[in-house]
Amino acid sequence: MxxxxxxxxxxxxxxxxxxxxxxxxxxxxxxxxxxxxxxxxxxxxxxxxxxxxxxxxxxxxxxxxxxxxxxxxxxxxxxxxxxxxxxxxxxxxxxxxxxxxxxxxxxxxxxxxxxxxxxxxxxxxxxxxxxxxxxxxxxxxxxxxxxxxxxxxxxxxxxxxxxxxxxxxxxxxxxxxxxxxxxxxxxxxxxxxxxxxxxIYVTNPMEVDKVAGGGIFTSIESLSDKEVVVNVKVDIQNDDIKTKKLKATILLKNPNGKVVVSSDQKLSIKKAKALQIHESLVVDKPSLWSPWSPKLYKLEVLLSDDSGNNIDGVATRIGLRKIEFKGNDGLYLNNEPYPGKLMGANRHQDHAYVGYAIPNNGQYRDAKILKDASCDIVRAAHYPADPAFMDACDALGMFFIVATPGWQFWNNDNPIFGERVFQDIRNMVRRDRNHASVILWEPVLNETFNPDDFTRKTHHIVHEEYPYQGAYTVSDYGVGGHEVFDVVYAHPNNPQLANETRSIFTREFGSIGNADTPNRIHRDWGEKAQLYQANQYAKSDIGIPSWDMICNTPKQHVGGAIWHSFDHYAGKHARPFYGGFVDAFRQSKYAYHMLASQRDVSEENKPMVYIAHEMAAFSDKDVHIYTNCDEVRLTVDEGLEIYQKQASRKYKYRKQLLRKWAERENPPREYEVKRESYLSHPIVVFKDVFTYRGNKNYIKTITGKGTKASFLVEGLIDGKVVASAYKTPANNGYKLELRLKDRNKTLTANGSDFVLVEAHVLDKNGNTVRYNEDTIQFEVTGEGAIIGDASIVANPRRMEWGTAPLLVRATTKAGKIKIKASLLDPGINTIKAGELEIESTPSGDVFVQNEIGIEPTKQ
The missing domain is CATH 2.60.120.260 (Galactose-binding domain-like)
Incomplete structure (x- = not known):
């Protein structure tokens, strides 16, 4: 060799x-x-x-x-x-x-x-x-x-x-x-x-197996707007053959990188021994962590010898925040009642083509999708997530429920199974205990009937490993041993909870049940199917828990998580889970935009309007609009009709016809007034406003004048237009357009990072032609390569819902990547090819390798 x-x-x-x-x-x-x-x-x-x-x-x-x-x-x-x-x-x-x-x-x-x-x-x-x-x-x-x-x-x-x-x-x-x-x-x-x-070094808690020890362990002792006290424990090991003297320096840096607290300790550590140091750091005028202001501090630990030379140094990121579940009074964050409900989604870690092998930037992009979809909490399904995903939750401001590996299984025959569950619980707490995002520990095996004493012990292990304020365990209500847990999982309006005094969270709502649950919708099934899913997640009419239902609960019920965020694979079903609000490639469905509209307008969150309607022959007469604005104005066919509705929860729906076509003989149509929703921003439905007119660009009114078939939707705040969307019926496909979907996380040249590129079929007016099923051939040159080939139906790829996804992996050299998409069998009058150039950036890592893997052309 x-x-x-x-x-x-x-x-x-x-x-x-x-x-x-x-x-x-x-x-x-x-x-x-x-x-x-x-x-x-x-x-x-x-x-x-x-x-x-x-x-x-x-x-x-x-x-x-x-x-x-x-x-x-x-x-x-x-x-x-x-x-x-x-x-x-x-x-x-x-x-x-x-x-x-x-x-x-x-x-x-x-x-x-x-x-x-x-x-x-x-x-x-x-x-x-x-x-x-x-x-x-x-x-x-x-x-x-x-x-x-x-x-x-x-x-x-x-x-x-x-x-x-x-x-x-x-x-x-x-x-x-x-x-x-x-x-x-x-x-x-x-x-x-x-x-x-x-x-001599700071230990790794995953290696040393110390209860509530190893590595760096931080906890919040007290917190106010004026002062926060942070307790720090550091585990130090001496593998030298001599006793050593050293100095341990702890530095706490604020979100701007400035040292705000420091401490020094002189130590003597015996050979082949370990010791722990303890320190309390007082932070004045703290920047507190929250989902709307995820400020992170960095705590650095430096070990140096008598000569001042650094021996070891590591850091952890922490958020200064205080979490309290107060039973009937609900969730408190930083000594204040949590505003509204804590809403979010569950997340499995697999991805189209690559399975579990998602790089760090991909973990961040997943978290960004969830944050953009108004998720302020993510529940692990059903195992600890990648550390990079946890880092992203900290940085983006999303709470996280850490879950031990387990799903509907208990081994009665071999006690080693239970012992390994206990070790998993200890290790997941040791790994994730410093993350600002962690709000609940779920140590029980998901949906599993195991012995009561086992369930109780899982709770106690969490508190052994995290014996400070801020550690809360959670279990399903009614499971044997659940009474010792700090918080319970339950569905809204469960009559069995009448005497429950603990805080309640709904771990799964939306597309729960069997594989044929009606709101498990493939993106390619089109407009009506996607509308149905979005409507059911917002406000179900078939009796299942929804976003609206959870928002209409007492404060004891602190929130819930949609099942599930992404389409994913399953071992037990003949088809994948299609209930995600994005697909397995992370391409959006209507439900994603509906959820995005639930985020209030702020400095970080822009006003938005989204038209969930394709203006096609089989489109509904009603027009659904997702928006976070106070009011929505719909202009039909360049002014033939103009309608306006108030859209925010703080207003009641009202109907208003601003103007009709001057010569029109028919009176304005009446609109149904929907009752107020408990969504922050209810779906706006303009009823019976769309009539298909042969998919022509222009229509003639009764005056003989021409006007363009179109929807103009404008979002208003304080009477001013702050967002708009414009749509016309899509005609025949004219060209392909490639769009980079990197979620503002640039492709990194580290040999593992990849990004989604969508090929859209556009007509001459720039509309995505949703009902186009051409097959697309991709080519990539430069410092990137295509993930997959014809053997997994990756390249060529058939269009679905007007797009074809492509995954492009970076090489280890930063540079330009050229991407081309064309029809598999092009002709004189077929859709024109599209091109896109992107660029990868250098990695900051130092690599150890003799060889470098290259993306294969055949699997």
């Missing part, structure tokens, strides 16, 4: 200079911490250049095993690409192997070296140079292994990972995939980091 090896020393030098030249700032934590410059610790990106095979191979753990014919891939990696309609358990389950060859330069080899896998799906074993150094059961929490004992400091090294995502009832979730409402996508599907420290 011949593998070209690049000197890691030169790679380090190049990467560091490259990152410094571009001034790339960190956007996500790494290996459980945020980096501190020049602090004695280095965290390297270990994602690139893994050799991979999707099968079980004997002796693949041996250092000299010949893997030269294996694929070269980059992590995050999900074993395979799958079609967007894959479901019913057709994904691969079984053993896969990963191997990575690497060298360490002389300076780095003197450090303590550990690998931090953010997650490996299923059960896994890890070898270094043929020696077993780690074994793990569970696919959603970190795996940390020590490299020092078997590391070759002067030559080649090989990490080998055996990963198995097949069914196994001995660890959670435990349920066979064929009966699971989600999927066990496999692989090393989150980031891998190589952490280099000196022999």
């Amino acid at each position: 011949k593998i070209k090896l690049v000197s890691l020393f030169y790679l380090f030098v190049f990467s560091v200079l490259f990152a410094q030249e571009k001034k790339v700032l960190p956007e996500f934590s790494k290996a459980g911490f945020w980096e501190v410059e020049n602090a004695g610790r280095k965290t390297y990106n270990f994602n690139l250049g893994w050799r991979f095979i999707k099968s079980d191979v004997k002796e693949a753990h041996q250092k000299d095993f010949d893997d030269s014919k294996w694929k070269v891939i980059n992590c995050p990696h999900g074993l395979e690409y799958i079609t967007s309609e894959s479901t019913g358990g057709n994904n691969y389950q079984g053993v896969a192997w990963y191997r990575k060859h690497f060298k360490i330069d002389e300076k780095t080899s003197q450090k303590r070296l550990k690998l931090h896998f953010e997650a490996i799906m299923g059960k896994s074993k890890i070898w270094l140079n043929g020696h077993l150094i780690g074994e793990h059961f569970g696919g959603y929490l970190p795996v940390v292994v020590d490299l020092d004992q078997y590391l070759n400091k002067n030559g080649d090294n090989v990490i080998a990972v055996w990963a198995d995502n097949s069914d196994d009832a001995t660890y959670p979730p435990g349920k066979p995939q064929k009966g699971l409402d989600m999927t066990y996508f496999g692989g090393i599907y989150r980031d891998v980091w190589l952490v280099a420290t000196n022999k």
